[in-house]
Amino acid sequence: MKISLNWLKGLIDIEDKTPQEIDELLTSSGLEVEGIGEVEEVKGGLKGLVIGEVLECEQHSNADKLRVTKVDIGGKEPVQIVCGAPNVAKGQKVVVATVGAELYPSPTESFKIKKGKIRGEVSLGMICAEDEIGLGTSHDGIMVLDTDMANGTPAAKYFGLENDQVFEIGLTPNRVDGSSHYGAARDLKVLLDREIKQATKAELIENFKVDNTSTSVKVNVQAEEACPRYTGLTISGITIKESPKWIKQRLNSIGLAPINNVVDITNFVLHELGQPLHAFDLAKVTGNEVNVKFATEGAKFTTLDEAERELKGNDLMIANASEDMCIAGVFGGLDSGVTEGTTSIFLESAYFHPDFVRKTSQQHSIKTDSSFRFERGCDPNMCITALKYAAMLIKEYAGGEISSEIVDIYPTPIENFIIDVKFKNVDRLIGQHIPQDRIISILEGLEISILERTEETIKVSVPPYRVDVQREADIIEEILRIYGFNSVALDESLSTDFLASFPKKDKQILQTKVTEMLAGSGCFEIMTNSLTTSKYSTSLADIDESKDVKILNILSADLDVMRQSMLFSGLEVIDRNIRRQQKNIKAFEFGKTYHKGEEGYTEKEHLTLFVSGTSSDESWIRKAVNADFHTISSIVERIFERLNIQGISKEYVKNDTFSYGLTYTARKQVIATVGMVNPKAAKLAGVKTEVFFADIDWSALVKMYSADYKFKELPKFPEVRRDLSLVLNNKATFASIQEIAKKTERKLLKGVNVFDVYEGKHLAQGLKSYSVSFILQDENKTLNDKTIDKCMTALIKAFENQLGAVIRK
Template identity: 30%
Template structure:
């Protein structure tokens, strides 16, 4: 925000040095970025935060300076009674969507003479870098920079019909702006329209067809409030930014819209002549009242660590524009001003007291009470995952949430619905909210391969966005993993990762088919019937599509499912001091019998004596075993916690396991 020092002095008796003012403003949160001399004036460059749109006008800056130095603020009355002719505005205003435009004020001025603006106005606008055009346009810009309320002046003779409409743009509607460029609109944009079509892009820019020129004699002055998000969306999509859109995106003061309209008319009549039609047109609703906020005096020393006198607290809050409704020995209740939408909690008032009283008055050793904080369960699980992945040699990566259409459809294990699309992608072609982390990780793998980092193992913890019909997407945290190792090696990584969270959980592997995975090398991972995630080897076609030279294996786990099974309280478990016994089993089974099925049966049938069941290999010999058969070799480790197992006990346990495998799968022990 560029501020004219001469302009600032119109509202304050400012017998204070520029340096002192800038220092106090910086300490209060309005950073001073530098200054320069423009003719006989000084231009101050102040950094305005997005939560303080009231600082986007000279009156707002003057109000802040007045509070800091206890100076009275002198704001013009914007009185047009002396220049009104008693007539009515000849237009009707219709608002089709009050959520977008809560209020719209129109005033008309007849008999103006277009010419140059007076020197005082030209000098102030020039100081802050705004070029002068003519006395009418300059007046609208002056009020914009005075109070932060955008306005627009239409040439009344160029308006078609007796109605002004605030409506959505029609599909593929064309709009010629005052920058002499034509824009193609869509139904998400809003326009100001007359009978012939759009005459302004609401909240962004006026139209060429109704602009004021040297032949203009009658004016229609627009002052309105527009919703921030649609204005921002239109401005960014069309790459059309203006001082007006900048302010509407941050919010304007609803109580000052009429003042801005009157002030603009007052300045136009003063500089261009003419008469104001006394009857204004007001469309929309009146601004609603603000809720009260109560500040307990005891909160000041508790949060700031210092005592501030109650009289000083009251003075600061009132100077800031708060209306005191009640005050007792223990607290003060106020109604925040209309220009401070950021004040709605007690702690907001505490912050205001700290800002104005002075952060520099809070000593380093202030006795602020501290309370122990704790991590959320989500953070604790993520930290355990990070430590586990780091221990297994994986590097964490960060990728963009927006991907291309091709990538969004590369893996759809979580959802087959069409992904959500952004109309303003940050990267050209990447306009889909991802439904999986896997494509992004494969892209990161490709980038590493380009720099000859072929032996790279990556993981990412981030959100995916699963579409839901007529609702916000299902945002889920996922753990994506990619490796250059085999299916079973990555499966071991997944099992080890789950073991870090809960060593007593067994993962069930179900065959899963997806175009991304090689045939027979994809798996759906579950725990107690609940989906945990997916695992698979990337097929040759997919590797080529992603530009990968080396084999790749991927997995994706639902962090929500991991949180449900995680044991976050440290657990102690006794271990056996007695020796373990290993028995190798080589079973002949049908081709469709999975290893996970045999593992599950072994644990169940063996009971407490089975410590671990470890896969070794699969071998196929159709000549010896017959077609459709395979041999599965695995090791069963047996151990008791209270004694040394005897050979008879081990043989009996293995016999139970073999019997169960034979009964449930038809497995036969290879002699």
């Protein structure tokens, strides 16, 4: 929404305030200024152009079509200007572009006036024609002015040009009261303790009178719930022509193109008072009858933009005796508007219910200045004021007579909001004591009346245009926005009413974090059906058939139960992709499983991952690498790191679902199971290739998530690597090596990794060899050989004693 500073100055005395100060005031009151732009009526604003008087005009000695003039432009001495216009003469008042001025013949082209010589004669400026300065198209000669203005007077002043500053307001939906210049002035009035200038408007309204009743219009409101108030009148004998300059200036400043005097006046009143109006060509109001009714479902209607629209049954329409003329509060019709041939109008000013206007606007994707205000809630008490104001302006600038009484259909007046306010609650919510008299003055300045007052409470009456003020908290907010947020002092010691160290865990945010991480790892998200076939639970021992949640009214034998496992719906996706030659798959899904128990039905939240095919594509530099257990387990472990899950332990698992795998446990709870899907289970879904599957308890991970990440300074001293080759019983695991190493050397050992495993003819049966690397580092000093050897000796003894290891040298 745009607010013109010059327009605002006509409503309230703010000449002593800069645009930046007005910006701060409006923003502090809730009308947030998103930017301030300068608007020039003429490109360049005629800067550097002045009124001059031709004192001498002589023939140029070297050119028949040029004249050498001496022009008084208000300086100490006249300036010499060479002019080629045929009509230049001594004694004329002219427009002079001085040296340095930039002229804009059109908004897209410009040129700068420079000191120069023309055929040997010095020229210090230019005497201008109207097309050269963007004021017209004529180039028959220079502009000759009829004025007594002093030489040197800025040309912009002579032509009455008005540069403006325009505020771009980011209007929030609750502040429809600020959707006009009058609304912004109301806030400035109470902020600056100044009166609003209403003399012109008040005089026009006071002089309003009905000239005759020769063209009365009958109004029928058939949809009172959608149109609580409807007012209107007729004006006859008008002349459609160009608007006066001041109205065009006002509309241009906020980006509206003037159309004609009647339409421009309705737009002017809309943006000044916030009350939309509409003028119908009275000749198109057949039967002199206006009907406010709902549309016929499916009826066609052509709007002003020449688009034919199919109406809905809940669209509110303004119709004459035989056809629709306007979509109420949203958009006028193509055939009923004011044209150059219009001589009489029916002028409408109404209050349409926000709910109906909003629905219609959304259904037809139409956004207009009128719908913007109606759908947020206009002032029902402004209808008559705006109607009279617009009618008197039309009479003044379009002529004619008011030829009917005002029609005002308002069966159920909208009441003010009555609210009780306790002074102690004002102080409690604001956090600072505000004197009662100051509270009263703020509310009365906001046109909120005080009905009753005691030492502890007040009863207030809020006008209906303040649709956002209906509770005690809303009244307190009004007090605070005028009193000023910056006026509330901060205590020396701040405190809060909540424990900030225990923020609420947002499951959706965590899911988004993990989703982004998985997508970044090359995984695709899938969404599968929660309905599945009971054959999976009857064929797999790991799924208890008695816990199936059966569907009573099944549509298909293949969709007769709710899934107890997310494995098979994922396998079906893999099978579908493989059949379409998409064999390399990395996918994940957030979903639920469903279980029947003795105490009823339960749902469990899961995150599942599937990997099949190759983990990296074939290229000229490397062969394709088949996905394996570590491909999927590394992804799972990155999820744990992302959610800061601590204290995880692992155990081997083998069952009907997995050929092999691991279970991950934290806080004595299984949080994930990862492994290769048993081929028998995969074949149940038609999959014959290797598939690696991870089933993660998502609810458990959310509960265990901690935002309390531990950070420490990067070590300054180098790390050292030492390798050992251990010959062990083939039942020994790398996990046991890792556990023993960490218990033996807690201070210096930073990492343990296996980089080779060997079983074969060079080792006795039942043995295997692990090649293990150990990373040692002291964060406070550089390690020496003595310390390193001591550490490695301790590790070797631990492996020999606890695992029966033989160290290969």
